[in-house]
Amino acid sequence: MDIKEVYWLQQIIPLAYEALEMLTKLPTKRPNLSPRIIPPPPSKRRRNIEVEKVKDNQRRIWVKEENLSRDIDGLFATTFYKTHNQEEFRRRAGMSTQAFDILFSLVGEQLNKNSIRRPIAPECRLFLTLVYLSNAERVVDLSKAFKMGCSTVRCIVQETSEVLWNTLSVAFMPQPSVDDWRNIVSGYQELWHMPHCLGAVDAKLLDVSYKSENDIVLMASCDAQLNFTWMDMATVTDAVNNQIHWQQGFGGQLLNQSLEYLLPEEPLPGTEQQSNFVHSFIADSNFSLRQQLLTPYQEQQLDDDQWHFNHQLRIALAGSINKAFAVLMSRWRVLTEPLRQSPSNAGKIIRAAVVLHNFVKLHDDSYCSVNYLEEVPKCSAKHQVPCDWLVNSQQSLANCKATLQLRKSITRILSC
Template identity: 35%
Template sequence: MTPAAFDKLYDVVGKLLVKKSLRQPIAAKCRLFLTLMYLAHGSSHFYLSRLFRMGVSTVRSITQEVTQIIWNKLCGIYLPEVDENSWKQYSNEFKIQWNLPNCCGAIDGKHITLECPPKSGSLYFNYKKQHSISLMAICDANYNFLAVDAGAYGGNSDGSVFAASEFGRRLLRDELNLPSPCALPRSEHIIPHYIVGDAAFPLKSNLMRPYPGRNLSLTKENFNRRLSRARRTIENAFGIMVARWRILKSPLIMHPMSAEHIVKSVVILHNFVKQHCGSQYAPRGFADIANEDGDVQEGEWRKLVEPMASVSAGIVQRGNNAARSAYDIRDLLAQYLLENKIP
């Protein structure tokens, strides 16, 4: 984060960080800087207490309070509800950058590892044999988060977390303000706008997932490859976030509710910093890029951090029977992608 970006962030949240006390309170800028250092470096509360000459409990209370303020003040600005015109813009970006028409975003869920909460049983125990909370998110073609849901039990599958989230329910009910169906470029075929996800998500007319199985036909194999190219955006968004905000690299030793506040503040700070100093935060080559042949070259962030754990497609919930129209739309899109190669 550049000094200019820090000052802009302080202008937004600074008034809420000012404390009044009979003794001289900790300065608002110091409280903000301490919290950003905690999130960016993943330093322990004990280390920061020695560095800033504060008590461990004071540092802990500052980080928890400031992260909540950051989320509450910035979410309406840097993570607003997306309207139809914005979805059209995101769709155009996916078409230009990832050669996937009518795609408005990519969705995925990740595990945020934490220390075993007391008396939680197996609620937070995931298939990686770790305790975690789930982070579900949608991103655009430029790795900005459009919607997030954090705090679900880590033992749940992506499909169940998605169905229980607010934007998941709205997407399944077709209440997400996605643009009206339109014709594919250079074609008379009209299909809805949609979000792309992996095999953990149900197939819907506005939610495309890859074809299952092996030894697929050329049409289906090509569709899965093209879908995977666009879906990489959400994996890169998570990867960039963890590489820059390293608090998420290690298990969070705190109550799940406190961990949720940390995660949500990191998500909103990702959007904030990327908008105000994106060339330094995520320079070209830091995320995956597509070369002239259409092949994807892995980004630099993969050398800094491992991809966050996701739910294995082999353990997702079954029984998500799609409507016949959803299969028809996927088949139509698959045939179109086969006939229209990446330029």
Template identity: 70%
Template sequence: MDIKELHWLQQVVPLAYRALEVLAKWPKKRPWPSPLTEQGEETKSPPSKRRRTVVHAERSSNRKIWVKQENLSRDIDGLFATTFHTAHNQDEFRLRTGMTLQVFDMLFSLVGEQLNKNSIRRPIPPECRLFLTLVYLSNAERVLDLSKAFKMGSSTVRCIVQETSEVLWNTLAPAFLPQPNVEDWSNIVAGYQATWQVPHCLGAVDAKLLDISYKSENDMILLASCDANLNFTCLDIATVTDAVNNQLHWHQDFGAALLSQQLGDLLPAEPLPEAEQKTNFIYTFIAGASFPMLEHLVTPYVTQRLDQDQLHFNQHLSRALAGSIDKAFSVLMSRWRVLSLPLRQSPTNAEKIIRAAVVLHNFVKLHDETYCPASFLEEVPICPAKHKVPNEWLCSLPQPPVKCNATIQLRESMKKIAGCKLESKIVEALVDCVEWTAQ
């Protein structure tokens, strides 16, 4: 071995030792299985790229910062901290939440436990969750504005509104919007007879078109009935699946059953209270001219030429509708203004919000005298025309005309009773006029 070879070995050997040290410290991996695996030995395929991506995502989710720096002070200067805990002004609190502080406390006692969250991080208090949701429903604030006011992330605000709306419906609906029983229907009938002199009335029905403005879904229909005291008794929600062919998808049984004449008799047929003939008549709902004449649904006469009795019946029915279901929807959409503007929610989340607003209407109206006093009912604006449902959408289901006979007979009898009342009023007015002239 010559001198040159010795110099070469002196340079290579240290490099080889360093390479061995690095390899010894390198993490050990399972050797790839040989293609010539012995029979009976379990073979495993190498990990896929998809698996490695999932593992990488799981590792990246273990973040240390959960709240942005600008939102860390929400317990000090956020809207909840500055308004709720220092709410000495009842009017300001009611304007923000749609109810008084006492009613809020009553509502929180019912739903507060279900709004509690268990987390390794400090959860948002249940009072704040309820307060934020009521502010959103009552004032139709944008999610971005609420995010800045409450010092929360936009996704957190959306999640709180959706979860709280669902809790409100699931908790309040069994007590404040239950499925009416025979006694409830009888009380509704008595209320319409006493208040509006409309016999055999199970309630007034109307439908409103709500804009959800979400991707390809643009319309949702809220159909509801109410009693004479403006409490909602039944509701259903429909999504417009095909506006061209007037196809609706009803989410519950009430809307589809009513419009397809499959509702059934909710009360047994009985004679009208003021009719001369003791003929049994069915009990029905009443609705405006945008609805078709159906079984269990009385609507006005729509012929071009109306006689005096028909005209008086239409006026009588119109007053009852204006004072009941029209007022109920006007109060609902005025107090819970989120329904009057585009919701910008998915159909599933929009339905949760709509249901929460309806059941809150019944709850707050029962416990808060300032919710819809007589002065408010006189000034409340009617629902805008943009919320009117096209007539053809409500007539899209097949209507067997033979099933309307009982309803047509009821309307004819109601027309005669209304005509007799009109004649008696005219006679009384003439008698009073003659007596005043004689004096």
């Protein structure tokens, strides 16, 4: 070892001792030398879902900015409050302001909503629904006019229509009592010399245009004053085999001859005969003769008395059920356009329009005035129900003997 190596060791040894002293002062716990497990990076699909959730949370606001001014320049604010006593209100809502106030007093409490947000006023909910039913405007147009979302408009219309039917039907379209049926019979006897008539019946075809459901049949009866007394709806399950499903029972029971007798058999008025006859509804030739359903004679080889009976029956139908449906579909034009709703929601709208007909007719003299009845257009041919849906080719006249005897006796009375 030469002198240079000695000098090098003298410099290195002190440094080594200092390093050993520092190591002795460190903690004695050994570090975890196991390999670190790194989680795999999130997949691309997961990242996309997380990004979409963030965007959805950013879009979910209570009211869109363009709809914040609906209490100032929305259709409800500009029409309901500023023109509450003008003719524009009647054109929009389909009734007078007085009738609206009475209607709101009946259903307003059920239209109140409790929410942490400021709810839409019940007057606005009712007014919006009436505008929709009366003018058949599209939901998109109503959304812009009232400054609401489309889903909000649909929800308000469906909820309010259901409230209208549930509330008004009890008072303005109840199941007739025995006294009510007798008043209906006397009304047809006085106006059209049609005895033992429980009312006129007809059916209209309404377009739903929802997925596979394209048709709803509305059948109703009315009294001599054009008030609807009974109604039923049917969905066409199989148009080829004429399979129709009636919802509330009246239509199916009447067409299937299972309807209970509403009044007992009695003699015909104005005759000396002591024989008793049944009471019956009347309908046109689209229906077939049934128990408690009186229809015209078939057109082949009619004698004078039979022709006169058919003529008088057509006059009674034209003055009652035909006009009732014409007023209904001209005042509540939503029934003349495709509803574009599910069958259940479409049923709510149809029932609301029918019961509103009875309500407004009673509280608004201009709704069904004489001048309006002279000008009201007839229902278009597209609403005509195919005869095959209302006529059962396998129907036997064995159960219709009482109705046949009633028709023959009325024919003899009219010939005199």
